[in-house]
Every structure is written in C-alpha cells, then in structure tokens.
Amino acid sequence: MKPPSFAYEAPEALDDxxxxxxxxxxxxxVLAGGQSLVPLLNFRLARPARLIDINGVPGLASISERDGTISIGAMTRQRTIETSPLVASRAPLLAAATRWIGHPPIRTRGTIGGSLAHNDPSxxxxxxxxALxxxxxxxxxxxxxxxxxxxFLGEWLSTALGPDELVIAVEIxxxxxxxxxxxxxxxxRHGDFALAGVAARFTLDGSHIGDARIVAFGGVARATRLTAAEDAIxxxxxxxxxxxxxxxAATAAIDPISDLHATGEYRRHLTGVLVVRALRQAFGEA
Amino acid sequence: MSANEGWIGRRVQRREDLPLIQGKGRFAADLTMPDMVHMAVLRSPHAHARLLGVDTSKARELPGVFDVLTSADLDGIGEFPVLWQLPGQKASGIPVLARDKVRYVGEPVAAVVAVSRYVAEDALELIEADYDPLPTVVDVESALKAGAPVINEAWGDNVAIRHIVPGIDATGKAGDIDGAFAAADAVVKARFKINRFSGVPLETRGLVASHDPLTHGLTLWSSSQVAHKQRTQLASVLGVPESSIRVMTPNLGGGFGVKWDCYPEDALVCLFSQRLQRPVKWIEDRREHLMGTVHAREQVQELEAAVARDGTILGIRGKIWADLGAHIHSVGIGPAWVTGVSLTGQYRIKNYYCEVIGVATNKVPSSTFRGFGGPEATFATERLIEKAARAVGLDPAEVRRKNFIQPDEFPWFSAGGGVFDSGNYPAALEKALEEVDYDHLREEQAGLRAKGVYRGIGIGCYIHTSGFGPSFILGLVGYNTSGYEGSSIKVDPQGGITIYTGMIPLGQGTETTLAQVAADQFGVDFNDVRVVWGDTSQTPYTGFGSAGSRSNVAAAAILKAAEVVRDKSIRIGAHLLEAAPEDVVYENGGVQVKGSPEKRLTLGDVAKAAYLAHNLPKGELPTLEGTYVYDPAMFTIAFGCHVAVVDVDLETGEVKIVRYVVVDDSGTIINPLLVEGQIQGGVAMGLGGALLEEFVYDENGQLLTTSFMDYLLPSIHEVPHMELHQQVTVSPHTPGGFKGMGEAGMFSPGAALANAVSDALLPFGVEVDRMPITSNLVWSLLPKS
Known part of the structure; x- marks a missing residue:
C-alpha cells in the first residue's frame, strides 16, 4: 500500500x-483534501505522474453571500461548512448533509471542491x-x-471537468x-458511504408544495433527480x-446496483422509504 | 490487611498504559537498524491457478532492489506444519512461497527486498508470474459437489476430514440419540450460517529479522503471540538449530489469536536476512492483513433438537461443515472440532451426535481467533433453545432453567466429552434477567408493538472452555503442542522481585495482572515487582503462549513458583533466626518466628544472605529463585449470560441496541478493572461479527473486502453502553481458583442479537439464523406487503 513514484508540485498562486x-x-x-485520492494512490488504483497540491493556493477557501447566492470556495473544508453560521442560515440542507460525511477528522481535511470533482455516486x-x-x-x-x-455531474466518478480545468467555487x-x-x-455504520440516501429541497406555496427537487444517491451511477416523485407532489x-x-413513484423510477453491501432491491426500497422520511422532515408528520 | 497484602482482586490501573498513551511504546513498526532493508510480498491475484513460472529478472534489475525469492530458491526449506492433526485428517502444510499452484487470492508467490518499501512494491510490479487459471470453489456447498475442482490434488476431493462426535456419558457409554428423537414431542430443525470474520488488531503483523555474523544466530523481532512456538516452527522450516534463533516481541497492538499462527513472511524475513547479512523488515499493510492473515469462523450447521412438551431438550444432532480455506492452517479443523463437541452447551443434554466436515475452498486459510469454535457453538445452541421454546410454547428463559446443569452436578461430563469443573448457570441467568427487568420488558413488549415499536429481548447464555489446556488432553486429540505455562521468579540481592513469563502481553494488561499475583504472594508493593516477557532467551518455554484465556494458567504458575521461593526463604530465614523451619512463617513481606514477631527478617534480608551464601543451611544452594511449570489439571469452564434488548425498524431493517446486559463468571478475579475492559472488548468484537463483519468473496474467489471501507469493524457509534455484572464461582482445579476470561465476551453477542431480532419480529415469524445481521438481511426476512 505504497504509491508508485510521482512528481509533486505545490503552486502558491492560482495562475501557477x-x-x-x-x-x-x-x-x-489535483490534490485537495486527499481523502479519496490518497487511498487510491496507496492502492495503486490511481497512478498519476504528477500531483498538483492546491492546498497552498490562496483565495479558494471562503464562504460568502452575494446577490442571492452563497459562494463556497472549492478548498473550503467540510468541517468549515458544517460549522458556518452563513451556511446554516442560508443553505441549511448543506449543513445538515455535511454531518453525514465520514467523521470529524475526515471532514477537517475533505473539501467541497474535491468531493464534487471526485463525484462519488454515494x-x-x-x-x-x-437538490440545491x-x-x-x-x-x-x-x-x-x-x-x-x-x-457537471457525470456517471461513476466522472464529471464534465476538462483535464486542464479546476473547480474554483460552488454557488448555491x-x-x-x-x-x-x-x-x-x-x-x-455512522460515517460510511450511504447504501441509499435522499436529499430534497421544497418550496411552499401557501399550504401546497411549490417546487420540489428530490435527489437519490448511493448505488446509482450518479446523484439522480427523482422527477416522477417530484411531479407527483x-x-x-x-x-x-x-x-x-x-x-x-421514486421506487418505480430507480434501479440501483447490487454489491457486497446491499442488494439493488433493498436499495430501491430504501430510497422510497427515505423519500418519505425526507418529506416528513420537510413538512412534519402530516 | 496491610497495604501490601491482598493484591489479587484489586482494581489496579494498568502499568502498561502511561508509556503507551505518551507514544513511547515500541512496536515492530518502530524498530529501525543500521543497513535495514524492506520486504514486500507478491500475492496471487488468482483464487486458483497453475503457477507455470515466475520471472524475476526485471525486478532484480530495478535500482534499489537487493534480492528476490521465489519457490525455486527454496530448496531445503520446509513448510509450516499443521499442529493439530485429528485422526483421519488429510496431510497439509503451509508453503513459504507457492510452488506449481496458487490456491487463494493473497497467497505469497514471490518476495522482494529493497532499499525501501516503496521500491520493493515497485519491484513487485516487474515480476512476471505466469498463471493458468483453474475453476474455483468458494463455498462448502460447491466444494462438495461431484466433479468440483479439487484444491489439493493429493486429497482426491475437497474434504479434509469427516469427524464424528458421538454423544457419551461419564463412563464413555453412548447415549440414545435416535431414541431421544423418537420420544420427542417436537423437533426443531435449523440451518445456521456463521460468517467468515476474524481478529483484526489495530497493529498488523510486523517482523524485523537480523542475522548476527558473530554468533551465526538470528534474532527475530516479531509481533507473535507465542514467541517460543514461533522459534520452534522457524527452526524446523529453516532447517537450523532452535538454539540459533532468538525471538523477541516488542509491544503488541492486539493479537486476538491471528498472531498465534506462523506465516510465510516469518520465514521469508529470516531467509533474506541470512542471504543479505542485513536486518530485514516487513510490516504487514492492512490490505495484506485482510487477505493474508488467517480468517476464521465460517461454518454451515444443519442441526436439530428433540424437545419434550415440558421444555426438556432430549437430544441434539446434526452436521457442521467448516470452510477451512485453501490450506489446513496450524490448528487444522480444531475450531470446528471445538464447535462439534460443544453444542450441548451448559445444558443437561445427554443424547448427542455431531459430524464435523472440514472442507477446502479457494479462500484464505481459517484458523485461530478469540473464542476458537466456541462462539459458533453458542450461536447454534442458543438459537436452538429459542426455537425449542417456541415449539412447545414456553418462555425461552424457562426452557433454559429447565435444562441447565445444576450447581451441585459438577464435575459434569458433557455428551461431547468435556469435563466441566464448576459453575452456577442458573444464577447467571437469573442475575441477568433481574438486571434487565425481564418480566417488565415482556409486559411492555405487546404495548410497544401496538405503537409500532418492534422491541425484542434476546438471551445468550454461554460457557467458555478456558485455560487451554492440559497437555495430556492436547495429546489425546492430536494437538501437537503443549498446554503448560512456566514461571520463574528471581529475588535479587536487594529483595526486588522479577518474574519471567512466556506469556506475551497483547494489550490485555498481562503485565499488570501477573505483577499483582506476585505482589500478593510476597506481600510486597505491586510497583516493586518487575515482569520480564517477550524474549525466548530469557523467558520460560511455553508451547501455547498468549491466548486471551490463559492468564489463569500463567497466574497459577506464578502462585506455585512463589511457593518455591517462599519455602526457600523460610528455610534460610529459620537458619538465620536460629529456629526450626516449621516454626517460621512467611508473612507480610518477610519471615518470622511464629508468635515472636520481633524475631523477623525481611525478604531483602533473606535475599542478601542467600546471595552472599556465607551462612546457609546445610545443603541449601545459594541465590533466591524458583521456577514452576504449571500444566493445567483440567480445563476451566467460565460462563455467563448476555441479554440484548433491541428495536427493529420495520421499514429499513435496521437494528438498534437499546440495552446490553452482561453477567460474567470467570472464577477468582485478579483485577476487576481489567476484567471489565476485556469483557467490553470481547462484546464489541462479538457485536462486530454479529452485525457488520464479513470477508466477502465473489464467485471467482476474489476477496471484495480488502480495506476498512468494505470490511466493517464496529466503531464507537456502533458499540452500545454495556451493563456489566460479575459473579464468582471458583475453579476447584486451578491454584487460586482462577478461570480464563479474555475470550468470554465474544461468545454470546451473536446469539443474543439473533434471538433479540427474532423475538422482535416474532409476529412475522422471522428467524435470524445467520450473521452478520445486516439491515439488508433483516429486511429480506420480513414479509413484503
């Protein structure tokens, strides 16, 4: 479990x-938080000739609000997002979900840009x-x-990011x-990748549900909108x-894989159950 | 009682802890030496293949590589032997490097030594091994099919052994198993599947071998649980005199049995060190640990119990198939044999029959792990009891009461051939039920169900055969090792006490425990007792060494060695005090004339005289030391009862542990604090196997669980608060009344949880008969509506 040799660069400016x-x-x-990349290197599953460590690049780790948008720099640590009052008040779903990522030591290293660029389907x-x-x-x-x-999101760890491109920020x-x-x-276990998960955001239109964005993840090729379930509500x-x-509607629309941790059938069932739980969280035990 | 008496039973804090928590421990990975080089091992990517050739030429050319070994270089090097050879068990051994054939993913094929581990791993990629893949068998069912690929051709099939355990009584007379089933009011049948999991210590295996040109000897720093046995086996594999090898053990970060076995890497580092005349280091990485260190437990059990209307279990019979993996490892089918003789548990079940079938598969060899076949039996017995209770409409607690061996029935001769020394099984159950408030839980259960809360209560009683074991019995069952433990005690000229033990502390507080026993016996301060361990050149031979349940054997050896030293002190003291030895007693850290406390010498006074030897009794040899080798007279049977209370989420199948109560009885307790720690650790490990842990293979024999992302250990979030209670029933056999306890916590979690989940889901007729009890499993057992 030692990586093959690689060149290491640590630029100190974004242009570099x-x-x-x-x-x-x-x-x-690109080495950001390293929570996925470093194990892949040690298992020799990823063999880049060069690592470009952007931890020393300034200006990529701020959280700010402007023109109705929260902007989160790509190198912002998950732990910073979890504890940010701005995120808690403006994007509470993001704050809530962050607590489900790994454990505090992992979140202290892991970054939002790294998570996106890695795009683990779970x-x-x-x-x-x-969802946001x-x-x-x-x-x-x-x-x-x-x-x-x-x-941006592709299937099975792929994204629309070109080889020369870097995620700079996420805007919500x-x-x-x-x-x-x-x-x-x-x-x-607490902190493991989800067997199945649901993230959902809704707007209210009086006593009715306005817009709905319901996203399933875990055991599917990528985070997936459950549009049939959204339409239904x-x-x-x-x-x-x-x-x-x-x-x-959710279970009819989704077809997760089976692997050593769960069957596709169980994951599909869970997705339906979790859609209901997300709805109850949003609207109470209606 | 003075401050220096009564050390046995005190809650002394572990003396090991301070350096460890300060980061001053010294583990194999911490060792470094001048000119040291690093080994990496090429492992088979195929579960079953002919090995047509291994070309190492490119690897040898890589700068920084010192040496490469394949089986072609190992002429004259033997295989690691199978130590436990039951009659009828087919011949096997563990090759140092695969020759002609590979039989599991992870099997060592070649090894490289280089300037760093990084370069060594680079070199592994340059080795060209030519494999011709063969069909694989990955479970006992497919391994036994007609025409199945044969893993060990010399056997003719994949059956290592068929061993029959006939039920017998104390005189050796067979019971009447057919009669029991003919007379039964109900027969319950089950097929249980015990998952493949194992000991996964925080510290992986680690080795540093150093050849000494001055002495022509070899020193091996090793994370072994049993240095003496490792030395014996290495001498035979390497073909060198045992006296030329010194094995030393630094701090160990857990062992759990898997560091009891010997492995190919043990020999490889020694060979490289001899060839290169340099120290050679190998630290197992986690991936290697999961695919190279022994697995354990995996069994399929088809069992049935004959039950009378009043709940009496008239008999148990059935078959156990043990998945041994590709080689019979050092203890052979030992663990499965233990399961096979233990299914009557703590119950008065006189009619019994069990067939144990050891089966080879293309998987990592299966071997020693905390519990050693016992927890597999506990799972089956306690599930059968539960099913029997349902079959005759009685409460499961009631059926246990009905069948327990009673406290006045010891020694008890079990139908599987065991002799139980002492116990009070009913008291342990009643204590657990009282603490958990069983009657109230039962009353509450129906009301909770009406509210949609599916709460289950699961009992898991256990017995734990500890103090393994009397050497003559090991001989009778074909176990080619010994069960004694030696201890030497040396009192230095100042009166300081040093004890020498073959036991190796694995993290369970052995040093503290043994120092307490010695302090108690000499009436001195615990802190004045030194413990020397972990060096074959200094410590007494032990063929068995550290196992979680052997502190009792080592403690007994110390008691007896202390007696030798005290007796000598009395003889010398009496001579100096000009009294007859029979008028002198050892008391409170010294010797004195009975009834005349002013006529007294401290242990230091006696020691000084013993070393000066100016004035010793006639015939008395100088110095003050004593040695005793204690071979257990009998096994000691620890026991207890766990009760799990769980809530099951019907929608997701998730199991939440609401309460977990443990009553343990391991005889005389040396240190309650350490006992509690051992029980908590054992229960946590048992819960891991019950709920999470499993080595998973695909149909081609690829191991899928090769990291901690996929092999799931319980973390702080998954381990519940445990309510621990102790009771004490001494062993009549061990000096001091001790029983072993380090494995006890491991026995019942599987049974208690499977019973609890089945109890919670009783309205749906769900029976949880396998582990791990994942949410996916529970959901799949629920009716779909």
Missing part, C-alpha cells in the same frame, strides 16, 4: 496551478448540490465557465424564504397519502 494543469493535466491529479455533496440547484465555477488558462450542477442560490428541506440516508397538499405516492 492552472499553468501546471495546462501543461500536465492529462497525467496529473457521496453526499453531489446529491445535496443537485447549485452552479459550479470552473477555471482554466482558457478562461472561466459556470456549469449547472446537473451538467438562496432562493425562496418559504423553502424547506429533508435529508435522510442509511449507511451500515408538486402543487399538492403534503400528507401521508401523498408521501406514499412519492415513495411509489
């Missing part, structure tokens, strides 16, 4: 980091950011672009004051009967 990525992107890996952040309709700010020497989270629309959320997952009055409809 981007220049290195431009030159070596195809056979380089990871909490891709799912939560999809976030934007991903990306930069390279060619320039800057902003991608919607849905377009604060949206309606009349919003509510739910987050639920089942893991074998949008514009309706929340109650247990409706939640049951959402459960059925």
């Amino acid at each position: 980091a981007l220049a290195l990525l431009d030159r070596h992107g195809d056979d380089a890996k 990871g909490e952040y891709p799912a939560v950011l999809l 309709d976030a934007q991903v700010r990306i930069r390279s020497q060619r320039g800057e672009r902003v991608l919607g989270i849905d377009a 629309p604060i949206g309606s004051k009349h919003a509510t959320y739910g987050f639920a997952e089942v893991a074998k 949008r514009g309706r009055v929340p109650n247990e009967t409706l939640f049951g409809e959402a459960n059925r």
Whole structure:
C-alpha cells in the first residue's frame, strides 16, 4: 500500500496551478483534501505522474453571500461548512448533509471542491448540490465557465471537468424564504458511504408544495433527480397519502446496483422509504 | 490487611498504559537498524491457478532492489506444519512461497527486498508470474459437489476430514440419540450460517529479522503471540538449530489469536536476512492483513433438537461443515472440532451426535481467533433453545432453567466429552434477567408493538472452555503442542522481585495482572515487582503462549513458583533466626518466628544472605529463585449470560441496541478493572461479527473486502453502553481458583442479537439464523406487503 513514484508540485498562486494543469493535466491529479485520492494512490488504483497540491493556493477557501447566492470556495473544508453560521442560515440542507460525511477528522481535511470533482455516486455533496440547484465555477488558462450542477455531474466518478480545468467555487442560490428541506440516508455504520440516501429541497406555496427537487444517491451511477416523485407532489397538499405516492413513484423510477453491501432491491426500497422520511422532515408528520 | 497484602482482586490501573498513551511504546513498526532493508510480498491475484513460472529478472534489475525469492530458491526449506492433526485428517502444510499452484487470492508467490518499501512494491510490479487459471470453489456447498475442482490434488476431493462426535456419558457409554428423537414431542430443525470474520488488531503483523555474523544466530523481532512456538516452527522450516534463533516481541497492538499462527513472511524475513547479512523488515499493510492473515469462523450447521412438551431438550444432532480455506492452517479443523463437541452447551443434554466436515475452498486459510469454535457453538445452541421454546410454547428463559446443569452436578461430563469443573448457570441467568427487568420488558413488549415499536429481548447464555489446556488432553486429540505455562521468579540481592513469563502481553494488561499475583504472594508493593516477557532467551518455554484465556494458567504458575521461593526463604530465614523451619512463617513481606514477631527478617534480608551464601543451611544452594511449570489439571469452564434488548425498524431493517446486559463468571478475579475492559472488548468484537463483519468473496474467489471501507469493524457509534455484572464461582482445579476470561465476551453477542431480532419480529415469524445481521438481511426476512 505504497504509491508508485510521482512528481509533486505545490503552486502558491492560482495562475501557477492552472499553468501546471495546462501543461500536465492529462497525467496529473489535483490534490485537495486527499481523502479519496490518497487511498487510491496507496492502492495503486490511481497512478498519476504528477500531483498538483492546491492546498497552498490562496483565495479558494471562503464562504460568502452575494446577490442571492452563497459562494463556497472549492478548498473550503467540510468541517468549515458544517460549522458556518452563513451556511446554516442560508443553505441549511448543506449543513445538515455535511454531518453525514465520514467523521470529524475526515471532514477537517475533505473539501467541497474535491468531493464534487471526485463525484462519488454515494457521496453526499453531489446529491445535496443537485437538490440545491447549485452552479459550479470552473477555471482554466482558457478562461472561466459556470456549469449547472446537473451538467457537471457525470456517471461513476466522472464529471464534465476538462483535464486542464479546476473547480474554483460552488454557488448555491438562496432562493425562496418559504423553502424547506429533508435529508435522510442509511449507511451500515455512522460515517460510511450511504447504501441509499435522499436529499430534497421544497418550496411552499401557501399550504401546497411549490417546487420540489428530490435527489437519490448511493448505488446509482450518479446523484439522480427523482422527477416522477417530484411531479407527483408538486402543487399538492403534503400528507401521508401523498408521501406514499412519492415513495411509489421514486421506487418505480430507480434501479440501483447490487454489491457486497446491499442488494439493488433493498436499495430501491430504501430510497422510497427515505423519500418519505425526507418529506416528513420537510413538512412534519402530516 | 496491610497495604501490601491482598493484591489479587484489586482494581489496579494498568502499568502498561502511561508509556503507551505518551507514544513511547515500541512496536515492530518502530524498530529501525543500521543497513535495514524492506520486504514486500507478491500475492496471487488468482483464487486458483497453475503457477507455470515466475520471472524475476526485471525486478532484480530495478535500482534499489537487493534480492528476490521465489519457490525455486527454496530448496531445503520446509513448510509450516499443521499442529493439530485429528485422526483421519488429510496431510497439509503451509508453503513459504507457492510452488506449481496458487490456491487463494493473497497467497505469497514471490518476495522482494529493497532499499525501501516503496521500491520493493515497485519491484513487485516487474515480476512476471505466469498463471493458468483453474475453476474455483468458494463455498462448502460447491466444494462438495461431484466433479468440483479439487484444491489439493493429493486429497482426491475437497474434504479434509469427516469427524464424528458421538454423544457419551461419564463412563464413555453412548447415549440414545435416535431414541431421544423418537420420544420427542417436537423437533426443531435449523440451518445456521456463521460468517467468515476474524481478529483484526489495530497493529498488523510486523517482523524485523537480523542475522548476527558473530554468533551465526538470528534474532527475530516479531509481533507473535507465542514467541517460543514461533522459534520452534522457524527452526524446523529453516532447517537450523532452535538454539540459533532468538525471538523477541516488542509491544503488541492486539493479537486476538491471528498472531498465534506462523506465516510465510516469518520465514521469508529470516531467509533474506541470512542471504543479505542485513536486518530485514516487513510490516504487514492492512490490505495484506485482510487477505493474508488467517480468517476464521465460517461454518454451515444443519442441526436439530428433540424437545419434550415440558421444555426438556432430549437430544441434539446434526452436521457442521467448516470452510477451512485453501490450506489446513496450524490448528487444522480444531475450531470446528471445538464447535462439534460443544453444542450441548451448559445444558443437561445427554443424547448427542455431531459430524464435523472440514472442507477446502479457494479462500484464505481459517484458523485461530478469540473464542476458537466456541462462539459458533453458542450461536447454534442458543438459537436452538429459542426455537425449542417456541415449539412447545414456553418462555425461552424457562426452557433454559429447565435444562441447565445444576450447581451441585459438577464435575459434569458433557455428551461431547468435556469435563466441566464448576459453575452456577442458573444464577447467571437469573442475575441477568433481574438486571434487565425481564418480566417488565415482556409486559411492555405487546404495548410497544401496538405503537409500532418492534422491541425484542434476546438471551445468550454461554460457557467458555478456558485455560487451554492440559497437555495430556492436547495429546489425546492430536494437538501437537503443549498446554503448560512456566514461571520463574528471581529475588535479587536487594529483595526486588522479577518474574519471567512466556506469556506475551497483547494489550490485555498481562503485565499488570501477573505483577499483582506476585505482589500478593510476597506481600510486597505491586510497583516493586518487575515482569520480564517477550524474549525466548530469557523467558520460560511455553508451547501455547498468549491466548486471551490463559492468564489463569500463567497466574497459577506464578502462585506455585512463589511457593518455591517462599519455602526457600523460610528455610534460610529459620537458619538465620536460629529456629526450626516449621516454626517460621512467611508473612507480610518477610519471615518470622511464629508468635515472636520481633524475631523477623525481611525478604531483602533473606535475599542478601542467600546471595552472599556465607551462612546457609546445610545443603541449601545459594541465590533466591524458583521456577514452576504449571500444566493445567483440567480445563476451566467460565460462563455467563448476555441479554440484548433491541428495536427493529420495520421499514429499513435496521437494528438498534437499546440495552446490553452482561453477567460474567470467570472464577477468582485478579483485577476487576481489567476484567471489565476485556469483557467490553470481547462484546464489541462479538457485536462486530454479529452485525457488520464479513470477508466477502465473489464467485471467482476474489476477496471484495480488502480495506476498512468494505470490511466493517464496529466503531464507537456502533458499540452500545454495556451493563456489566460479575459473579464468582471458583475453579476447584486451578491454584487460586482462577478461570480464563479474555475470550468470554465474544461468545454470546451473536446469539443474543439473533434471538433479540427474532423475538422482535416474532409476529412475522422471522428467524435470524445467520450473521452478520445486516439491515439488508433483516429486511429480506420480513414479509413484503
């Protein structure tokens, strides 16, 4: 469990980091929090010729609010997000979900940009950011672009990120004051990757459900919107009967894999149950 | 009682802890030496393949590589022997490096030594091993099918042994198992599956071998639980005199049985060190540990119990298939044999029959692990009792009461051939039920169900055969090792006491415990007793060494050695005090004339005289030391009862432990604090196996659980608060009345939890007959509606 040899770069400015990525992107890996990359290196499952450590690049680790958007720098540690009063008040779903990532030592190293760029299908952040309709700010020497989270996320650990590109920040629309959320997952142990999970954000339209974004993760190729379940509840009055409809719509729409930790059938069932639990969190035991 | 008396039974804090928590421990990984080089091992990626050739030429050319070994280089090097050879068990051994064939993923094929572990691992990638894959068998069912691929060709099939345990009484007369089933009012049948899991110590295995050109000897620093046995086995594998090897053990971060076995790497580091004349270090990484260190436990059991209407269990019979993995490891089918002789548990079940079938599969060899076949039996027995209770409509506690061996029935001769020394099984159950408030829980249960709370109460009683074991019995069952423990006690000229033990502290507080026993026997301050361990050149030989349940054997040896030294002190003291030895007693740290406390010498006074030897009794030899080798007269049977209270989430299948009550009885307690720690650790480990841990293989024999992401140990979040209670029933056999206790906590969690979950889901007729009890398993057992 020792990595093969690699070159190590530790740029101290964003431009330097981007220049290195431009030159070596195809056979380089960006080292952020290292919570996924370092084990992959030690197992020799990832064999980049070069690591570009961006921990020394200034300006990538702030949380700020501007024009109805929360902007979180890519190198912001998960633990910082978990304890940020701004995140707690403006994006409480993100704060709630962060507590499900690993354990405090892991969250103290792990970053939001790293989680997104790694895009583990069982990871909490891709799912939560999809539920929150976030934007991903990306930069390279060619320039800057902003991608919607849905377009950013690919299947099975892939993303739309080019080899020369770096995630700079994640931007989350604060949206309606009349919003509510739910987050639920089942893991074998506290802190393990989810067997199945659901992140959901809703707006309220009087006594009715307004917009609904319900995202399933764990055992599927990527964080996935459960649009049939969303359609089933949008514009309706929340109650247990409706939640049951959402459960059925969710389980009909999803087809998770079987692996050593759980069967696909169980994961599908769990997803339905967790949709109901997320709805109950959002609307109470209606 | 003075401050220096009564050390046995005191809650003394562990003397080991301060350096360890200050980071001053010295583990194998901490050792470093001039010119030291590092070993890495190439392991088979195939579960079953012919090994056509291994080309190491490119690896040898890599800068920084010193040496490479394959089986072609091992002429004259033997295999690690199977120590436990039951009659009829087929021949096997553990090769140092695979020759001609690989039989499991992870089997060592070649080894490299290089300037660093990094370079050594780079070199492994340059070795070209040519494999011709063969069909694999990954479970006992497929291994036994007609035409199944044969793993060990010389056997002809995959059956290592079929061993029959006939039920017998104290005179050796067979019971009437068929009659018992014919007379039964109900017969309960079950097929139990015990999961493959094992001891996963925080510290993996570690070795540093150093060849000494001056003495032509070899020193091996090793994380072994039993240095003397390792030395014996290494001498035979390497073909060198035992006296030329010195094995030393630094601090160990857990052992749990898996460091009892010997492994190919033990020989490889020694060979490299001899060849290179340099110290060679190997620290097992976690991936290697999970695929290279022995697994344990995996069994399929088909059992049935004959039950009378009043709850009496008339007989138990059935078969056990033990999944041994690719090689018979050092203890062979020993653990499965223990299961096979133990299924009557703590119950007065006279009619018994069990067939134990050891089966080879393309998996990591299975061997020693805390509990050693016992927890597998406890799971089965306690599940059968529960099923029997349901079959005749009685409370499971009542059926246990009905069948317990009673306190006045000892020594008890079990139908499996065991002799039980002492016990009070009913008291342990009643204490556990009282503490958990069983009657109230039962009353509450129905009301909770109406509210949608599915609460279950599960009892798991256990017996634990500890103090393993009398050497003559080990001989009778074909176990080619010994069961005694020696202790030497030396009193230095100042009166300071040093005890020498073959036991190796694995983290359980052995040093503290043994020092307490000696302090107690000499009436001195505990802090004035030194304990020397972990060096074959200094410590008494032990063929068995450290196991969680052997402090009792070592403690007994210290009691007896102390007696030798005290007797000598009395003889010398009497001579100096000009009294007859029979008028002199050892008391309060010295010798004195009975009734004349002013005529007294301290142990230091006596020691000084013993070393000066100016004035000793006629015929008395100088110095003050004593040695005793204690071979247990009998096994000691510890016992107890666990009660688990759980809530089951019907939607997700998740099991939440609401309460966990433990009553343990391990005879005389040396240190209650350490006993509690051992029980908590044992229960946590048992819960891990019950709920989470399993080595999972795919159909091609690939091990899927090769990191802690997939092999799931219980963490602080998963281990509940335990309510611990102790009772004491002394052993009539051991000096001091001790029984072993280090493994006890491990026995019942599986049974208690399976019973609790089954109890919670009684309205749905769910029976949990396998482990680990995952949420997925529980959900799959629930009716779908």
